[in-house]
Amino acid sequence: MKKKKRDAAALSSELIRRPIRRWFPVFLLPTLVCFCIGFIWPFAQGIYLSFCTFNTPKDATWTGISNYVKAFRDAGFVHAFKNTALFAIVSIVLINVLAFAIAYALTQKMRGSSLFRTIFFMPNLIGGVVLGYIWSMIFDAILKHYSTYLTANATYGFWGLVILVAWQQIGYMMIIYIAGLQAVPEDMLEAAKIDGASKSQTLFRVVIPNVMPSITICMFLTLTNSFKLFDQNLALTGGAPSVIMNGAKVNMTELLALNIYSTYNINKNWHGAAQAKAVVFFILVASLAIAQLTATRQKEVQQ
């Protein structure tokens, strides 16, 4: 399927190609210029600056890999790294199990299923900063009954963030699962019924194998989303509480993206290390995304 499309593009007839080429300044140039300003240049400069000591890009001096050494020696970064991994695992399991269960229930014959769909998806329209403040108010109100508050304990902050993100993303994943479930061939389900399969047999032997592509997509979406999470983290706890660990201040509820951001804001001596952290972060996120792409491609081939 993919191959065919590519051939069609390659055969794009001269009749069309030749006149279009002359219109390069109109069609491609504006996007290309903006793409260079908004992405290519900052990206290249970012890689370069991660090997420099700098305050602003103009006064950068090459210092080799010292920024990377400094980044990995930073207890806060290491903690954020572990925190993010743990957070990713918990939220992947929680979000996908719940989203699949909800999607499965909503695709059964059921009163009000489209209304529930609308409700569950709604939080996706609200921005992360706003969501963070809404939930910090709610968590504080609940924890008040136990005479404590959200930023008193890193455990509260961690699980608070898990609940917030689950609340937000379940609806999103649900939509993808519903699309997958609706594509399960009707005759397969009928055949299973005629053969006397029980409901759970049908679910595990017929439905789930058929929605595997959706499961892969959702797993990786939740994975990359949890790694890239920033706004919610900033607004809910902002990294608080912080403790002193090996003589360095460590924000206990900080995830990677927020840690990079707060490293910039320490002082100018940390700019280089922050940029190095960002490069490490980029390599991490990019490899996850590439793993996803290969996994989905393989699934496509199998089908």
Added chain:
Amino acid sequence: MKQRYKQHYSRGSNLLTAVFIVVGLLWIVPIIAVAVNAFKTNAAVNQNAFALPNADTFVGFDNFVKGMTFGNYPFWKSVGYSLFITLASTALILICTSMAAWYISRVGSTFTKVVYYLCIFSMVVPFQMVMFTLSTTADTLKLNTPWTIPIIYLGFGAGLAVFMFTGFVHSIPLEIEEAAVIDGCSPIRTFFSVVLPMLKPTMISVGVLEIMWVWNDYLLPYLVLDRTKYMTIPIHIQYLKGSYGSVDLGATMALILLSIIPVIIFYLTCQKHIIKGVAAGAVKG
């Protein structure tokens, strides 16, 4: 046919509906809590955020007035900038990237392939990677105003949009455009009166994704814009919360309520397109 289906709700399905009403409440209560607390005094919000306002704690629209005028930066200005930035950026992205995608797909040279793969590459780069250099670049080029920030959004958001448009343009049969060229259409005319109408469904998908992204984006405008002069809604709410030693929760909730009402209206009116757009965008990963 449809009616026959409608009549059969088993007892099990009614039970399921009952369970979902309870679960659904978990999704609605936080929003209701915002709406309720927007009308209470700050002390009352701190005391018990789940209580309904009573005669002592009800303050009417005071919180709205307080929130909107707080800190010598009027809230309506943030709303205006948010609206402008979202609409202008989305329009710019839709027009420029659809044209670029058509060019990339139809010319198919080595150069356009490189551009295309760079676009795909940009989709996996997290914003933190470029945030510092992007904000200094924007400052140097004087792109740090709401009127020019759409250029930054186009640049950073081009990847996904070009990718989605190119995928669709590939599936349009060439014969239609060939016919247009033979009839004497210039590329401009071919694009705008033949290709563009066919791109409409993808336009809606991409448009929805971009609107949701730009409207809710906090960090990019925060770093790029000159904050003393320009704020967007997320920046304003963060500023309100961050700049006060002890936060006025009532006023914060009032502003949050004001900022989510348009979003919810937008969602309820364009729900079908939004959900379709999300499903289409998700496949990209």
